[in-house]
Amino acid sequence: MNKIWRPSVSYKIWSEFSPPVGQEHWHCDMKRGFARARKREPQVAALLDRDNTPQRIGLLAQKGVYEFHQDPLMLNRKDAVEKVADILQLSQEPSEVQERVILILENYHQQPILVDxxxxxxxxxxxxxxxxxxxxxxxxxxxxxxxxxxxxxxxxxxxxxxxxxxxxxxxxxxxxxxxxxxxxxxxxxxxxxxxxxxxxxxxxxxxxxxxxxxxxxxxxxxxxxxxxxxxxxxxxxxNPDEFSLIFPANPGFRCSYCPFTSICKFFVSEVAA
Incomplete structure (x- = not known):
């Protein structure tokens, strides 16, 4: 049975459309264009399917909190951090991800805000x-x-x-x-x-x-x-040829954190001081 199509919105779309106050100069609407208008193109889909470092850390941190609360006795264990890290297979992650997620797990183990x-x-x-x-x-x-x-x-x-x-x-x-x-x-x-x-x-x-x-x-x-x-x-x-007019780019410092740099013709690797 086919689902009824309706316009969709979320906080994520809102933030892609309109940045938080104070971050307007970093906002690039072309990211929304790639993520929303061109998401089915193979190159774009491959990039969207790949977590960057901040996304990976956020996901593993969330999973870590989840795992701490699956066993009522987990938070009482001295080796709880090691156990959760093993469940998350942190040893297979890049060093930066491992280090930051371990610190997050240690912080949560010391201050488990959801425990009661x-x-x-x-x-x-x-x-x-x-x-x-x-x-x-x-x-x-x-x-x-x-x-x-x-x-x-x-x-x-x-x-x-x-x-x-x-x-x-x-x-x-x-x-x-x-x-x-x-x-x-x-x-x-x-x-x-x-x-x-x-x-x-x-x-x-x-x-x-x-x-x-x-x-x-x-x-x-x-x-x-x-x-x-x-x-x-x-x-x-x-009007697919008008992509850059509909979703204008804002090249600059934030390009270094954009997942679409490899396919964006407006990407700049360095910004003059």
Whole structure:
């Protein structure tokens, strides 16, 4: 049975479309073009299928937290870090990945923030694309995708959506609001909050709350993002030669961190000081 096609949106698409405040000068819309408009091209698909170092570290960190909580006695073991590292097959990873993930595992073993929480959901990180949440805004219907890392229940019954981070990037509150919007559909009768926790630095964000009015505003914003994104995709399908006009490049310092450098004609390896 064929699934019904609907426009889709997620925090990831939103961040690809519109960067966090303060990062506009680093944003390159051509990355969205490669990832969304040209994702089925063999060269692009191969690059998308390959995790870069930050992505690999983030995935293994998430898996590590998941494994710590699969055995109730694991966190009490002195060799817990070694056991989880073995489950993750860290010895097969590049040295930078091994070193940083081991540090993450050690940090979590020393400060297991979920140890006494009533966990409702804890993602392993490699489950794939989640089931979409179908949202109707006026006469516009779209799929919202929200890959939530962890949900636990606070003592007063509040759902706490926790998103794990690694690296040095700042927390983007928009992601928290997208998760709260998703929770309002998945758990409509329960109050919810969201927060971020960096597994590498131990830094936590403030708790994010949202009123029904705030969530409605974010829902409307997501509709606008979905519409503009679909317009760009349609323009590209009709005019593939105008790829760089529809998805303009912003070459510079961030090129060094882009997965599409090998196929991007705008790539610059160095930026003059």
């Amino acid at each position: 929480e009533k966990i409702v959901k804890l993602s392993r990180g490699d489950e794939g694309i989640p089931e979409p949440i179908v949202i109707e805004q006026g006469n516009y219907i779209f799929n919202l995708y929200a890959a939530i890392d962890c949900i636990f229940i606070e003592p007063d019954g509040t759902l706490h959506i926790l998103d794990f981070k690694t690296g040095q990037s700042d927390f983007d509150r928009r992601q928290g609001f997208v998760y709260l919007l998703a929770a309002s559909y998945l758990y409509p009768k329960q109050k919810a909050v969201a927060s971020f926790y960096n597994l590498e630095t131990g830094k936590s964000s403030d708790r994010i709350f949202a009123t029904a009015e705030t969530l409605k505003s974010f829902q409307i914003e997501l509709v606008l993002i979905a519409k503009r994104h679909q317009t760009d995709l349609k323009r590209y399908r009709n």
